Amino acid sequence: xxxxxxxxxxxxxxxxxxxxxxxxxxxxxxxxxxxxxxxxxxxxxxxxxxxxxxxxxxxxxxxxxxxxxxxxxxxxxxxxxxxxxxxxxxxxxxxxxxxxxxxxxxxxxxxxxxxxxxxxxxxxxxxxxxxxxxxxxxxxxxxxxxxxxxxxxxxxxxxxxxxxxxxxxxxxxxxxxxxxxxxxxxxxxxxxxxxxxxxxxxxxxxxxxxxxxxxxxxxxxxxxxxxxxxxxxxxxxxxxxxxxxxxxxxxxxxxxxxxxxxxxxxxxxxxxxxxxxxxxxxxxxxxxxxxxxxxxxxxxxxxxxxxxxxxxxxxxxxxxxxxxxxxxxxxxxxxxxxxxxxxxxxxxxxxxxxxxxxxxxxxxxxxxxxxxxxxxxxxxxxxxxxxxxxxxxxxxxxxxxxxxxxxxxxxxxx
Amino acid sequence: xxxxxxxxxxxxxxxxxxxxxxxxxxxxxxxxxxxxxxxxxxxxxxxxxxxxxxxxxxxxxxxxxxxxxxxxxxxxxxxxxxxxxxxxxxxxxxxxxxxxxxxxxxxxxxxxxxxxxxxxxxxxxxxxxxxxxxxxxxxxxxxxxxxxxxxxxxxxxxxxxxxx
Numbered sequence: 001x002x003x004x005x006x007x008x009x010x011x012x013x014x015x016x017x018x019x020x021x022x023x024x025x026x027x028x029x030x031x032x033x034x035x036x037x038x039x040x041x042x043x044x045x046x047x048x049x050x051x052x053x054x055x056x057x058x059x060x061x062x063x064x065x066x067x068x069x070x071x072x073x074x075x076x077x078x079x080x081x082x083x084x085x086x087x088x089x090x091x092x093x094x095x096x097x098x099x100x101x102x103x104x105x106x107x108x109x110x111x112x113x114x115x116x117x118x119x120x121x122x123x124x125x126x127x128x129x130x131x132x133x134x135x136x137x138x139x140x141x142x143x144x145x146x147x148x149x150x151x152x153x154x155x156x157x158x159x160x161x162x163x164x165x166x167x168x169x170x171x172x173x174x175x176x177x178x179x180x181x182x183x184x185x186x187x188x189x190x191x192x193x194x195x196x197x198x199x200x201x202x203x204x205x206x207x208x209x210x211x212x213x214x215x216x217x218x219x220x221x222x223x224x225x226x227x228x229x230x231x232x233x234x235x236x237x238x239x240x241x242x243x244x245x246x247x248x249x250x251x252x253x254x255x256x257x258x259x260x261x262x263x264x265x266x267x268x269x270x271x272x273x274x275x276x277x278x279x280x281x282x283x284x285x286x287x288x289x290x291x292x293x294x295x296x297x298x299x300x301x302x303x304x305x306x307x308x309x310x311x312x313x314x315x316x317x318x319x320x321x322x323x324x325x326x327x328x329x330x331x332x333x334x335x336x337x338x339x340x341x342x343x344x345x346x347x348x349x350x351x352x353x354x355x356x357x358x359x360x361x362x363x364x365x366x367x368x369x370x371x372x373x374x375x376x377x378x379x380x381x382x383x384x385x386x387x388x389x390x391x392x393x394x395x396x397x398x399x400x401x402x403x404x405x406x407x408x409x410x411x412x413x414x
Numbered sequence: 415x416x417x418x419x420x421x422x423x424x425x426x427x428x429x430x431x432x433x434x435x436x437x438x439x440x441x442x443x444x445x446x447x448x449x450x451x452x453x454x455x456x457x458x459x460x461x462x463x464x465x466x467x468x469x470x471x472x473x474x475x476x477x478x479x480x481x482x483x484x485x486x487x488x489x490x491x492x493x494x495x496x497x498x499x500x501x502x503x504x505x506x507x508x509x510x511x512x513x514x515x516x517x518x519x520x521x522x523x524x525x526x527x528x529x530x531x532x533x534x535x536x537x538x539x540x541x542x543x544x545x546x547x548x549x550x551x552x553x554x555x556x557x558x559x560x561x562x563x564x565x566x567x568x569x570x571x572x573x574x575x576x577x578x
Contacts, residue, residue, distance in 0.1 A: 079425070088422065137425045144466050146426055147441035147453035155424045328461055 007057035010050055014040065015278050026142075028135050030340040031371035033278050034364055037285020038293075054286060061283045068280030069345055070235050070249040071273040077253015078266045080162055088156055095153050095318035096160030102317070103129050106310040110303045119175050120359060123350045126168055127363045128303050131311075132340030133158040135371065139335060139378045150328040153318055154335050165342055166254075169247050169349070170197045176353030177242025193243045197251060200234075204255030215261045223261075224268060244349055277341065284344055287351065288360050296361035303362075304369050308377075311337050327385050334381040338374030343367050450474040503533075504567050506574065507557045513577030520548025522577075528569035530562025 018032035044052035054061060085092065107125035116124065136158060140151055174193030175186060204211075218226060231252050238248025256265055312333035319329025347363030350356075377384060420430045427445040434440060437457035444450055448471040453463040469477060508515060514522055524532055535543045538555035552558070552574065560570045 088424070133425065141426060141445075144451070144453075144463070146423060146443045146445075146451060147429065147431075147455075147463060147466075149461060151423065152421060152429075155426065159424050325461060 003051065004057050004060060007051060007054055008060065010052070011054060011057065011061055011279070011282060015282050018282075019278065027375055028132070028138075028338075028340055028371055029278055030132070030135075030281050030344070031368045033281035034285040034344070034368060037282040038288055038290050038364070039285075041286050041289070043290070058286065061279060061286065064276055065280035065283035065348075066245065068273070068276030068278070069246050069348060070231055070276075071269055072277050072280070072341055072345065073246050073249040074231055074253040074256075075266065075269050075273045076162060076165075077250045077255075078257050078262055078269065080166075080254060080257055085159055085163065088159065091153065091322065092156040092160045094321060095157055095314075096164070098318050098321070099157055099160070099311075099314040100129075100164065102314045103307070103310040106306045107303070109306060110299050113302075114299055116356065116358075119172075119353075120350070120356050122172050122175065123346060123355060123359055124303070124362065126172060126346040127343045127359075127366060128307055128339075130161050130165055130339070130342040130346070131158065131336045132338050132342060132371070132374075133162065135338035135340050135375065136336055139338065139375055143379065145331075145335075148328065148331070149324055150319060150331045150335075153322055153324070153332055157318070157332075157336055161342075166250060169250065169346070170194060170243065172346075173244030173247055173349060173353075174242060176349060176355065177244065189242055192241055193247075196238065196241050196243050197247065200251045201254060204251070205258065208255070208258045211255070211259050212261070215259060215265075220268075223265070227265065227268070244352070246345060246349060280348070281341075281344060284348060284360070285364065288364055292357070292361045293365060296358055297365050300362050300365035301369070303366055304373070307339075307370065308337060326389070327382075330385040330388065331381050334384060335378045337370060337377055339367050339370035501561065502564050502567050503559060503561050505557050506560055506567075506571055508552055508554055508574055510554055512552075512554070512575050514552045514574040515554045517552055517577075518548060519546055519550045519552065522552070522573060524570060524573065528562070528566050528573055530560050530566035530570045532558050532570070533561050534559040 014036045015029075015033050018036040019029040022029045022032040040052040040054060042053050042055070046052055104125060107128040108121060110128075111121035111124040136154065140146055140154060145151055170193050171190060174190035177189055177193070215223065231249055234252050235245035235248035238251070239245045256262055312330070315331070315333025315336060316326070316329045319332050320326070324332075343363055344367055347360055350359045417433045418430060420428060423429050423443065427443060430442045430444070432440040432442070439455040439457075439460055441453040441455065441463075442450060443453070450469045450471075452467045452469070454465045455462070456464050519532055524530065532546060533544070535546050535550060535552075536557040536559070537543070537553065543550060558570070558574070560567050562570070
């Protein structure tokens with residue numbers, strides 16, 4: 001254990017370099033941290049004191065990575081506001097349902113084709129269905145599209161997906177925790193998981209007043225330590241009842257979001273989320289043998305194609321339902337393509353649940369492609385729309401009659 | 415009054431959309447981190463912003479003051495008002511093409527026809543004439559200090575502009 005600190009320093013240096021590269025290309029750190037993790041590991045060389053195999057520190061990096069998942073989900077819970085959701089429920093529900101109805105079947109297609117078992121299939125679908133709200137929101141702001149009419153729908157979809165992830169994680173982690181059990185036992189597992197979630201939330205609501213009081217008197221330092229304590233305890237307990245620590249962390253966030261200190265705590269959590277989160281993506285890459293990527297590349301790329309098709313179709317439909325122009329509707333699909341942290345979290349869940357090892361390289365390739373391709377397509381959405389409308393115009397027939405027909409088809413749908 | 419609607423942008427902030435009478439659309443986005451963005455959409459294309467301005471908190475407050483007419487620095491002698499109950503003193507700059515250019519205050523018959531008083535004139539070359547007589551000629555670019563109640567001062571402006 002004498003080299004642990006040095007190895008840790010080496011790991012964080014690699015992540016920093018990866019992050020610098022990402023910042024230079026104006027992309028998220030997620031794919032680059034995964035790549036950095038992929039590049040090193042048991043197969044890597046060692047140079048004198050610098051051991052790129054991370055043998056001694058591997059387990060510590062993994063623990064820190066798991067903390068990263070906890071902080072990512074704690075933050076998601078803190079930011080998640082029921083009030084906001086209910087205020088925008090009408091627009092969110094319609095577009096969210098359209099999105100799910102189109103993309104869930106498409107997400108199940110590849111695993112079904114690969115003949116993966118049920119739990120692996122559901123996990124893979126989860127990997128492909130959730131956008132990276134962090135990347136999407138950042139893209140909208142960076143490209144100065146916050147005032148565009150389609151942005152409301154895009155952000156509404158992100159809210160919907162947050163809700164989806166909450167329920168989905170609870171359900172699937174129950175399934176994964178059940179292992180290869182009989183259907184009845186699996187059902188009871190899922191039931192326990194959902195009961196844990198609902199019970200915790202009602203308890204949290206009941207105690208919100210007390211929490212408010214208790215948190216108010218704590219100093220910054222004690223609040224932080226207490227937060228760590230509550231987070232790890234609840235996450236650990238959640239794991240005991242097979243709900244996965246991620247869901248536990250999410251619940252802590254949801255309960256704290258109802259208190260008056262949500263903002264203060266969220267600001268406190270951000271640096272931990274960023275640091276440990278980056279370590280999580282690195283350790284995710286570290287746990288994958290680059291040689292295993294080959295077998296997962298085919299299905300991952302097929303999933304990428306299906307995601308692009310499904311997201312574009314869902315965006316088009318949701319936009320037309322909200323009376324937006326075809327151009328704005330196309331922007332929706334092209335903006336929500338980016339994948340990142342949540343897909344990796346779902347795949348990490350599969351790892352702790354002992355599912356087929358092919359899921360991790362599958363998720364890695366899938367996210368690596370879409371974390372880079374997504375922002376590129378978002379930036380070029382105007383040109384892509386012009387190109388697509390030319391193609392669809394040509395498909396519908398040539399000349400004015402075809403264009404009129406295409407327009408008519410749009411209007412019918414709108 | 416123009417129609418203003420506001421809505422939430424979860425994860426970003428709040429959006430205010432103002433449809434102006436001229437047909438333009440102004441969208442103000444207040445980010446959670448305190449930045450403000452102002453987007454201008456022309457009436458031709460309500461989906462593609464013509465221009466964007468990003469302001470930080472301090473700048474936004476200054477702009478808000480200017481738009482609301484709260485800030486005035488008496489360096490540029492533009493239209494300014496000092497209100498004592500009902501009495502108003504206003505600096506009024508005679509623009510190019512105003513009907514009163516070249517006429518005297520007596521010819522315009524300011525006091526009789528409007529009820530307000532021209533208490534001083536500042537010439538374009540910055541010379542000040544306090545309490546100008548009826549023989550005083552109004553020149554282009556001069557600034558008139560007009561005193562009266564609000565209606566009377568408005569009448570003077572009309573008189574200078576249109577000659578009636």
